[in-house]
Amino acid sequence: MTFVLTWDDVLHWRCYQQWLHRPAEAEDPVAVVTRLAGVQAQVASCAEQAVAARQDQPDPGAVKQALVRGDLIKTWAARGTLHLLPPDLAKAQLALLAAARTWEKGAWQRTFVTTAQMDRITEAAAEVLDGRVLTREELTAAIVEHAKDPTLEDHLKSGWGTVLKPVAWQGLLVYGTDGVAFTRPTWGDLPEPATAARTVIPAYLGAYGPASAATFDQWLIRGQSRKAALRQWFAELLEDGVLAEVDVAGERLYARTEDLRTLQRPQSFPGVRLLPAFDQFVLGPGTADTRVIPKERRPQVSRAAGWISPVVVHEGRVAGVWDEAGETLWAKVPAKAIKAERARLP
Incomplete structure (x- = not known):
C-alpha cells in the first residue's frame, strides 16, 4: 500500500x-x-x-x-x-x-x-x-x-x-x-x-x-x-x-x-519562526525546492558567494527574509508573532 x-x-x-x-x-x-x-x-x-x-x-x-x-x-x-x-x-x-x-x-x-x-x-x-x-x-x-x-x-x-x-x-x-x-x-x-x-x-x-x-x-x-x-x-x-x-x-x-x-x-503548524542565516530548514530540502521557497524569491534567500539569508517561516514555508532592520515578506504573516520572535533575539 x-x-x-x-x-x-x-x-x-x-x-x-x-x-x-x-x-x-x-x-x-x-x-x-x-x-x-x-x-x-x-x-x-x-x-x-x-x-x-x-x-x-x-x-x-x-x-x-x-x-x-x-x-x-x-x-x-x-x-x-x-x-x-x-x-x-x-x-x-x-x-x-x-x-x-x-x-x-x-x-x-x-x-x-x-x-x-x-x-x-x-x-x-x-x-x-x-x-x-x-x-x-x-x-x-x-x-x-x-x-x-x-x-x-x-x-x-x-x-x-x-x-x-x-x-x-x-x-x-x-x-x-x-x-x-x-x-x-x-x-x-x-x-x-x-x-x-x-x-x-x-x-x-x-x-x-x-x-x-x-x-x-x-x-x-x-x-x-x-x-x-x-x-x-x-x-x-x-x-x-x-x-x-x-x-x-x-x-x-x-x-x-x-x-x-x-x-x-x-x-498543523501555524507558528512563525525567525530562523538564522544558513538554517537547516532551507538547506535540508535545498533552496531550489519551490514548495519551500517560491521560485521567484530564491535570489533573496540564496545570495551571492553562497550566503543563505535569515528567513521568516510561517505555516511550513519561507514567507520572507529578515535582518536587524526589519522583514521583507512575500506572504501574510501575523505581525504580533514576528514581534514575539524578535523579542527572543539576543
Missing part, C-alpha cells in the same frame, strides 16, 4: 520534526544537532542561533560547551561545508562523502592538486595531527615539510580549506575544541559506506523527508555520489523495511517507515 500525502501536510510535519515547536527535548543542543542531521557552522554564531531557535530557553554557551566535551565535533561535512555533528553521525556522513572520491576527478585535480599530492597531504596530516592540535599555519608548515612539496603551501593556506576537506572526509581531521585549530579524531576507522548509509539516510529523512534519493544526494554532496551505490543504499533500506515509498502530490518519494503514522495525521 502506498500512502498518499499532500505537500501542505508534509511541510507542516517537517516543522515538528525539526523541532520548530520547541519541545522540551530541544533544550539539549546535542539533541537538536542530531535531530537536524547536523547544523551548518560556516558562521559559528549562525549555528548557535539555529539551535537556539528551536529551544524555549536557549543557553548561549551550550553549543561551545558541547564542543569542549566532545559531544559535538566541527568539521567539513555535507556539501563540503563546515558542520556541527555528533561523532557517530559525523563518522557515517564522512564515510559517504569519502566514498564519492570527488578529489580524484580530473577537473578537481586540474584546479587544485593531483591525486598523488592529495595522498601525500593525507598521509602527512594524519601523522602530524596525531595527538596534537595545530593552527592552520602550523598544519600547513608541518604538511609541506613532511611531504617535501612547497607547492602545496598556497592550497593549504586557502581559507576555503579545499585540499583539507578530503582529509576530513576520510576521518583524519576535525577542528579542535576551540573551533579554530585542527586535530586528528580518536574514533578509529570510518564505517563501510553501505553501513554508513543506514545511519545517514534515515537521519536525513527524519527531518527533511519524504524525499527522493536525488534530493538526499544534493544535500549530502551536491549530487556527486556514485549513482549505483546510491540506488543500492535506498533499495536495501526499502527491502529491509526501514524506508517506505509514499506518494506526495504525484511524486514517488521515500519516508522512514516509523514516520508513516504521523505523516498520515500531521498537525
Whole structure:
C-alpha cells in the first residue's frame, strides 16, 4: 500500500520534526544537532542561533560547551561545508562523502592538486595531527615539510580549506575544541559506506523527508555520489523495511517507515519562526525546492558567494527574509508573532 500525502501536510510535519515547536527535548543542543542531521557552522554564531531557535530557553554557551566535551565535533561535512555533528553521525556522513572520491576527478585535480599530492597531504596530516592540535599555519608548515612539496603551501593556506576537506572526509581531521585549530579524531576507522548509509539516510529523512534519493544526494554532496551505490543504499533500506515509498502530490518519494503514522495525521503548524542565516530548514530540502521557497524569491534567500539569508517561516514555508532592520515578506504573516520572535533575539 502506498500512502498518499499532500505537500501542505508534509511541510507542516517537517516543522515538528525539526523541532520548530520547541519541545522540551530541544533544550539539549546535542539533541537538536542530531535531530537536524547536523547544523551548518560556516558562521559559528549562525549555528548557535539555529539551535537556539528551536529551544524555549536557549543557553548561549551550550553549543561551545558541547564542543569542549566532545559531544559535538566541527568539521567539513555535507556539501563540503563546515558542520556541527555528533561523532557517530559525523563518522557515517564522512564515510559517504569519502566514498564519492570527488578529489580524484580530473577537473578537481586540474584546479587544485593531483591525486598523488592529495595522498601525500593525507598521509602527512594524519601523522602530524596525531595527538596534537595545530593552527592552520602550523598544519600547513608541518604538511609541506613532511611531504617535501612547497607547492602545496598556497592550497593549504586557502581559507576555503579545499585540499583539507578530503582529509576530513576520510576521518583524519576535525577542528579542535576551540573551533579554530585542527586535530586528528580518536574514533578509529570510518564505517563501510553501505553501513554508513543506514545511519545517514534515515537521519536525513527524519527531518527533511519524504524525499527522493536525488534530493538526499544534493544535500549530502551536491549530487556527486556514485549513482549505483546510491540506488543500492535506498533499495536495501526499502527491502529491509526501514524506508517506505509514499506518494506526495504525484511524486514517488521515500519516508522512514516509523514516520508513516504521523505523516498520515500531521498537525498543523501555524507558528512563525525567525530562523538564522544558513538554517537547516532551507538547506535540508535545498533552496531550489519551490514548495519551500517560491521560485521567484530564491535570489533573496540564496545570495551571492553562497550566503543563505535569515528567513521568516510561517505555516511550513519561507514567507520572507529578515535582518536587524526589519522583514521583507512575500506572504501574510501575523505581525504580533514576528514581534514575539524578535523579542527572543539576543
